[in-house]
Amino acid sequence: MKRFRNAATLVAIVLMTSTFIACGTKKKSDSADNTLGKMEVVIPDELKDNEEIVEYIQGMSEVVDEYALLMNKMITDLDGLEGKEWEELRIGEQLKLTRAAATFAVKAAPITARWAEYEFNRSMYDDDLTEEELMALQTVMERFEARMKQIEEKNEKFFGGIEG
DSSP, X not given: OOTTTTOHHHHHHHHHHHHHHHHOOOOBTTBOXXXXXXOOOOOOGGGTTOHHHHHHHHHHHHHHHHHHHHHHHHHHHTTTOTTOOGGGSXXXXXXXXXXXXXXXXXXXXXXXXXXXXXXXXXXXXXGGSOHHHHHHHHHHHHHHHHHHHHHHHHHHHHHOOOOO
16 A cells, blocks of 8 residues: 555645755755754855845745745644555545645645746856856755755655655
């Protein structure tokens, strides 16, 4: 039996998380926060004087934070259901899970759209940056990737690996 097999809306959560993973993430310093709360953005010295890049990084950070907080709220709201098979859940729990997943999907849609816009605009900066600035930006992007990996791991741990 596959966990939550009949919860098609939960598949949307995994797909959105996977989409974010493919794009990147953020984390504080060199370690991510397990609570999935807001995190401080570390802007490398090489980029601090570039107002446009600083604004870009802060915007990406806001998007990732919103997604992390939304995921954390959903998981908190579903406390006690983690790791259970769909068939083990009572009808009320199935409804609660489905409603939470649908709410998450609706609220995550504008966040995902903003993330896609930031990803689309990312390549526009490459030609205007020095090699040192590009390397510094890559460091920030790696932090974003680590943050999104952390979100995916928390999602995976809670839902136990949803397969469509």
